[in-house]
Amino acid sequence: MSRKKQMAAADPNRPRLTTSAMIASLAGEDQxxxxxxxxxxxxxxGRTRPEILGLTADLAKYTDLHIFAQAYPDRFYQMGMAEQLLMLAAAGLAHEGFVPFVTTYAAFASRRTFDFISQGIAEEGLPVKICCALPGLTTGYGPSHQATEDLAIFxxxxxxxIVDPCDALDIEQAVPQIAAHDGPVYMRLLRGNVPMVLDEYDYRFELGRAKLLRDGADVLLISSGFMTMRxxxxxxxxxxxxxxxxxxxxxxxxxxxxxxxxxxxxxxPRLTVVAENHSVIGGLGEAVAALLLNEGTIPPRFRQIALPDAFLDAGALxxxxxRYGISAEAMAGRIKGWLG
Structure with missing residues (x-):
């Protein structure tokens, strides 16, 4: 019996949660x-930076790069479904003094073009900005499109x-700062109607800086991406x-x-929890744990909320x-359990 049938059999009155599997909004109904x-x-x-270019691998509409293409058609390049070519074309343009913004899906950039980015862009120190949609579990299309290991790879x-913005404000403020950075950047991208959250916390994005949004005596939640919203x-x-x-x-x-x-x-002294939209392997959680261990700053208790080391299911977000424990309700339940 399929998992869907098992769930229906277990609870026939369970409401069906339906969203677009490919591009589903992370925003709540009233958000x-x-x-x-x-x-x-x-x-x-682009208004003041004529060297800014946009390149994509047949995904302008699904990474919001089509807006740039409409505004500056002579500075936009549609490379087709050829991600390796996309990266090396961006590298060539960067060698000529341009600042290319490259878009595709995170799964394709991390898995399909790793060697091309490494040898053609990063080793050369080129200012190519790789901005990728569908990071982690932001699509229901299953393992072929769920980039649950992109941070570990990169x-x-x-x-x-590497930048993992939380919301629309984070993205808007990050774009000019990553453009100003003299080197390559990989940014996870939320597209479409993106939640607005951080403007309520007197927040400004600063490349390389973490920001305390609220204080608390019992738990420190360290997070990135939309998991900060959660x-x-x-x-x-x-x-x-x-x-x-x-x-x-x-x-x-x-x-x-x-x-x-x-x-x-x-x-x-308080419970420290790292929450991320990424596999439990190789992401922010392990980076923070390694930092704390190496520096001898050991919290009384340390836990991770992350996606499992597995190929995830397809379905509604x-x-x-x-199911995978990254909803606010699931997170609250786990933290209460850890506090005992």
Whole structure:
């Protein structure tokens, strides 16, 4: 019997959660959103930076690069379904003084073009900005499109900066800063109607910096990407049970903001939890754990909330997020269990 049939048999009255499997919104029903923040930020940047180019592998519409293409058609290149060619074409243009922004899906960039990025872009120190949609579990299309290991793959590449923004504000502010960085960048990308969260916390993106969004005495939640949105939701849920949760947003995965991380973990004894939209192997959690161990800043208890080391199911995102423990409700339940 299939898993879907097993679930129906177990609870015939269970509501069916349906969303588009490929491009599903992460926003709640009443949550504020901003349309295409990446595309709009790149258009704005292009007004004063004629060297900014846009390249994609047949995915302009699904990475919001089509907005840049409409604004600057002479600075846009559609490379077709040829991701290796895409990366080397961007490298060639960077050698000529341009700053290419390259878009595709995170699974294709990390798995299919790794060697081309390593040898053609990173080793040369070229200012190519690789901005990729569908990171982690942001699509229900299954393992072929779920880039649950992209951070693990790219963290090992020398001189590559890695950014994992939380929301529309993070993306809008990150675009000009990664463009100004003199070297290659890999940025995970949320597209379409992207939630607006961080504007409520007097937040500004700074490349290489982590930001404490709220303080708390019982738990320190360190997070990146949309899991910072989940962390803030989790903190509100746990507040109802008198559990005080701090949230530290870490949008730059590499290089880590070691000073802020060590300060926040070390300044008071509390449960430290790293939450990420990535495999439990090789992502932010392991990076933070290694930092703390190497520096001798050991919290009383350390836990990870992440995706399992497995090929994940296909389906509706709300169902998958609950199944794999990255919904706010699932996170709150696990943290209460760890606090005992």
């Amino acid at each position: 504020r959103t901003s349309p295409a923040p990446f595309g709009r930020a790149l258009v704005e940047l 963290r090992g590449m020398p001189d590559l900066v 962390a803030l939701e989790t903190a509100k849920l746990l507040a109802a049970d008198q559990v005080d949760v701090a949230v530290l947003h870490c949008p730059t995965i590499k290089p880590l903001d070691t000073a802020t991380l060590l300060h926040e973990v070390g300044r008071k 709300p169902t998958l997020h609950e």
